[in-house]
Amino acid sequence: MMTPEHIEYWHNPVLPEIELSRAKLTQFEFQKHIHLDYHVGVVSHGCQQYCHKGNTYLLTPGSISTLNPDETHNGQSRNAEGYEAHVLSIPAHYVKQVSDELNQGELFFNSPLIDTPRLQFAFLQLHQMLTSTQQFSSLEIETSMMAFTTELFSKHSELQPVKQNITTGLSHQQICQIRELFHDDLSHTFQLETLAVKFNLSKFQFLRAFKKTVGMTPHAYLKRVRLEHAKKAIINGGALSDIANQVGFFDQSHLNKAFKHAYLITPAHFQRRVL
Incomplete structure (x- = not known):
């Protein structure tokens, strides 16, 4: 019987910017959120259900979940037995190296779910290598990581898709402007009205347009961005x-609460895991 509600995190010293995690969950639900990095996930036991761009997917053994940065999604157990998930978080600059090797522009996964048991098995082997206490050479680790990532993107990605305006939503350019505002000054106290005025919209219009385009409210999106930056700062x-002040939380207590709610671990415990 699996131990419920538990997430572990790792960073391999050979690939310190690659984040790895393993979750054993039954009742815990990931609310709608985004990541700054590319996320690749595999379920070894049970079934995870998640929503992505209005569609519901079931991640079961044999399949791989592939999520691009800034794509809104959630996650929960499909049944009462729970599930065990293994996740690999790949920074954008690492993927850029892969795209250069493939002589392509910016790469994006073309599907949130890949049914390829052989590649799923290769992922689990890689995940086990990167989280194991057993000694592996830097060359072996880097070679395995690059081989898997290159095959994954070469067979299951596409060039940056053309972004189209969504009726009553915001354009790709407008969303990029907002993201730049958030990322450039995480500690700034943003006001809904100030953001809306930048696009000649009322607060209601801006809120509705942002949520329609991104799938989250501006507050939820900014909060998640701050948490993602907090994780990197802790590392x-x-x-x-x-760190709490740097990324825009009122104090450490607010960071603790938001961090635990999002990642099921306190910042202090996470820090002890990765340092």
């Missing part, structure tokens, strides 16, 4: 109170 070391 780099530093006082949690300072």
Whole structure:
């Protein structure tokens, strides 16, 4: 019987910017959220159900979940038995290296679910290698990571898709402007009215347009961006109170609560795992 509601995190010293996790969950639900990096996930036991761009998918053994940065999704167990999921988070700059090797532009996964048991098995082997206490050479680790990532993107990705305006939504250019505002000054206190005025919209119009385009409210999106940056800052070391201020939380207590709600682990425990 699986231990419920538990997530572990790792960073292999050979690939310190690659985040790995393993979750054993039954009742915990991931609310709608985004990631800054590319996320690849596999379920070894049970079934995870998640919503992506209005469609519902079932991640079961034999399949791979592939999510691009900034794609809104959620996640929960399909049944009472729960599930065990293994996740690999790949930074955009690493994928850029892969795209250069493939002589392509910016790469994006072309489907949120891939039914390829052989590739799924290769993923689990890689995940086990990167999280194992057993010693592997840097060459073996880097070669395995690059081989898997290159095959994954070469067979299941496409060039950056053309972004189209969504009726009553925001354009790709407008969304990029908002993202730049958020990422450039995480500690800034953003006001809904100030954001709306930038696009000659009322607060209601802006809120509705943003949610229709992104799938989340501006507040939920910004909160998640701040949490993603907090994780990266924790990995780099530093006082949690300072990190909380740097990424825009009122204090460490607010960071603790939001971090635990999103990742099922406190910042302090996460810091001890990765440092």
